[in-house]
Amino acid sequence: MAEASSSDIAKDAAARAAVALVEPGMKLGLGSGSTAAVMVRRLAERNDEEPLGLICAATSAATAELATSLGLAVHELDQIGWLDMTIDGADEIDPDLNLIKGGGGALLREKIVAMASDRMVVIADPTKVVEQLGAFHLPVEVIPFGWEITRKLIGEALVAEGMEHRPILLRKRDDTPYRTDEGNLILDLALEQIEDPARLSRVLNALPGVVETGLFLNICRLAIIGREDGSTIELTPEERG
Ligand SMILES: O=C[C@H](O)[C@H](O)[C@H](O)COP(=O)(O)O
Numbered sequence: 001m002a003e004a005s006s007s008d009i010a011k012d013a014a015a016r017a018a019v020a021l022v023e024p025g026m027k028l029g030l031g032s033g034s035t036a037a038v039m040v041r042r043l044a045e046r047n048d049e050e051p052l053g054l055i056c057a058a059t060s061a062a063t064a065e066l067a068t069s070l071g072l073a074v075h076e077l078d079q080i081g082w083l084d085m086t087i088d089g090a091d092e093i094d095p096d097l098n099l100i101k102g103g104g105g106a107l108l109r110e111k112i113v114a115m116a117s118d119r120m121v122v123i124a125d126p127t128k129v130v131e132q133l134g135a136f137h138l139p140v141e142v143i144p145f146g147w148e149i150t151r152k153l154i155g156e157a158l159v160a161e162g163m164e165h166r167p168i169l170l171r172k173r174d175d176t177p178y179r180t181d182e183g184n185l186i187l188d189l190a191l192e193q194i195e196d197p198a199r200l201s202r203v204l205n206a207l208p209g210v211v212e213t214g215l216f217l218n219i220c221r222l223a224i225i226g227r228e229d230g231s232t233i234e235l236t237p238e239e240r241g
Contacts, residue, residue: 006228008038010125013226015039017234018087024052027080029113031088032060032065032106035123039087039165044070055080059113060106061181083117090122091136091214093129094224096121097237098197102139102214105171108219111212114219122223129225129235139171139214140187140204145187150209152186156205166190169238184211196238 004012015038022028022043030040040063046116047054048071057077059063064074077083088110092100101107114120142150151168158165171178171186178186193201194215201215223235 002189007125007127009230010226010228011035011038011123012042013230013232014123014125014224015226017224017232018121019043019046021085021121022046022052022054023084025054026052026084027055028057029062029083029086029088029117029120030056030058030072030074031086032063032110033089033104034064035089035125036087037066039123040067040068040072044072047072057083057113057116059086059110060104063106075114078114082153083113085119085121086114086117087121087123087172088114090124090128090216090220090223092133093122093124093220093235094133095237096129096218097220097223097235098133098218099216099220100133100136100138100214101216102141103136105139105178105186107139107214108141108180108182108184108212111216111219114216115209119222120220122220123226124223125226126228132193132195133197133215134191137188137190138171138194139158140189141180141182141184141211141213142187142209143211144183144185147187150207151187153207153209154204155188157207159187159193161200161203163191163200182211
């Protein structure tokens with residue numbers, strides 16, 4: 001069997017720590033991506049040992065399939081209503097616990113699920129912790145109709161904001177446009193740094209073809225960062241002082 005990489009160990013440590021926060025009977029949002037998938041596996045293991053009676057909502061079709069295959073009860077979000085907690089990964093985490101998400105294309109459902117939760121807990125390895133958001137390309141979900149016009153409008157809006165950017169790329173998978181679970185497209189914005197995430201979020205969300213951006217602002221209250229030695233650290237926005 002292949003040896004676990006330091007990143008695998010860190011993800012697993014964060015996932016285990018988050019699963020330890022889960023209480024019996026919780027209504028739980030399950031995130032998407034590789035770190036969230038580790039968490040789903042650890043959660044299912046705990047549920048096998050000690051049935052927890054959880055009711056889960058998934059943030060992507062892939063997560064729903066994984067969780068269901070492992071014996072977790074997954075329901076539509078609207079059937080459940082409100083959630084106690086959502087555990088998800090992230091692509092970048094800044095000191096205020098503002099996030100970039102959507103590297104795997106699940107940002108829209110992830111944001112809806114996170115905002116339908118009392119608490120969003122993010123799990124990640126240390127490479128995701130940054131001083132300023134923006135090195136990771138910002139995913140923006142757009143509707144397919146007129147997407148090239150939407151891309152042009154985004155470019156113009158960025159220029160009007162004085163934001164340097166490289167060409168805005170349509171995300172592709174196997175050479176064809178990537179479609180989200182909602183059938184939308186993703187535009188990836190190479191911005192290098194985002195000085196004012198709240199303003200950028202407002203500007204982008206004001207454009208008609210934009211469905212949602214990967215900026216998750218003031219949503220996450222706890223980030224659990226796994227480390228290569230298997231330990232974890234917990235970050236909260238308050239620590240910033
Ligand atoms: O769309 C994908 C999600 O936002 C993921 O949670 C994010 O990309 C982090 O994924 P990973 O844990 O694989 O780095």
